[in-house]
Amino acid sequence: MANLFEYLLNKIFKPKFFDEKKIFKIVDIQNKKLDLLNALIGKRIKLTSEPHSFFHKRVSIRNFSGKALNKEYFSEIIFNSLGIRKDKSPKKEYSLEPRTFPSAGGLNLIESAIYVHNVSGIEKGIYLYNPYTEELILLKSKVLLEDLLPYCQNINLNQANFVIFFISNIQPGMIKYGLRSYRYVLLEAGHAAQNILLNLPKYGLGGVCLGAFNDKKLRKELNILKDYQNEYVVVCGGIK
Numbered sequence: 001m002a003n004l005f006e007y008l009l010n011k012i013f014k015p016k017f018f019d020e021k022k023i024f025k026i027v028d029i030q031n032k033k034l035d036l037l038n039a040l041i042g043k044r045i046k047l048t049s050e051p052h053s054f055f056h057k058r059v060s061i062r063n064f065s066g067k068a069l070n071k072e073y074f075s076e077i078i079f080n081s082l083g084i085r086k087d088k089s090p091k092k093e094y095s096l097e098p099r100t101f102p103s104a105g106g107l108n109l110i111e112s113a114i115y116v117h118n119v120s121g122i123e124k125g126i127y128l129y130n131p132y133t134e135e136l137i138l139l140k141s142k143v144l145l146e147d148l149l150p151y152c153q154n155i156n157l158n159q160a161n162f163v164i165f166f167i168s169n170i171q172p173g174m175i176k177y178g179l180r181s182y183r184y185v186l187l188e189a190g191h192a193a194q195n196i197l198l199n200l201p202k203y204g205l206g207g208v209c210l211g212a213f214n215d216k217k218l219r220k221e222l223n224i225l226k227d228y229q230n231e232y233v234v235v236c237g238g239i240k
């Protein structure tokens with residue numbers, strides 16, 4: 001029954017290929033959006049802005065240098081992006097320690113499984129990051145990245161340094177916010193991923209975010225905790 005439901009959902013909402021007609025339709029909708037913006041009536045205020053070079057150079061990186069990353073830099077990236085925030089602001093009795101990324105109600109619905117591929121001093125494998133003890137806990141050592149992410153032929157996975165799998169347990173969110181919590185889970189994953197992307201360039205690294213993965217297969221292959229599911233992936237590696 002669950003499979004039939006998933007099949008129907010995929011059929012309705014997930015067209016596998018773009019044909020020309022569909023591309024025309026997308027272009028048409030995008031153009032209408034621009035027309036709508038241009039046609040808006042109202043006082044117009046031109047913003048004066050100097051482009052900040054950092055953000056205007058941001059681009060997804062899919063081909064990596066393959067150079068090893070040292071453990072100290074890797075630790076800094078993970079700790080600064082995903083760790084427990086060091087300025088201890090008061091937390092609600094049902095919240096967890098605040099993290100370096102925002103979380104609806106401080107519930108911290110997102111955790112991270114990290115595939116370490118080429119970090120000197122850390123053996124290859126999938127780890128769970130425990131921000132409370134600042135430790136990686138090995139979940140599985142023999143993993144083939146191409147098996148985990150089969151829809152990513154456009155990405156040079158073999159040359160990546162590490163891959164972060166953002167996983168969520170939505171249950172505390174459901175209790176507090178009901179179905180709206182799914183929106184919050186995805187937003188929180190986006191904040192966490194953005195932290196990673198913003199921390200990478202300092203170390204000569206870049207990355208690409210991924211939404212293309214098989215939920216069921218990934219949950220099984222990652223050997224992640226019960227009640228968790230994968231929401232978002234960031235592949236990170238050296239800029240060539």
Ligand SMILES: Cc1cc2nc3c(=O)[nH]c(=O)nc-3n(C[C@H](O)[C@H](O)[C@H](O)COP(=O)(O)O)c2cc1C
Pocket residue numbers: 058059060061154155208209210211212213
């Ligand atoms: C939610 C989301 C999912 C994405 N999924 C994929 C993906 O599965 N594969 C991929 O190659 N890029 C993926 N990307 C990256 C986009 O393709 C990329 O951001 C877009 O082409 C714009 O390029 P830029 O980031 O270099 O500006 C994703 C980006 C977002 C925000």
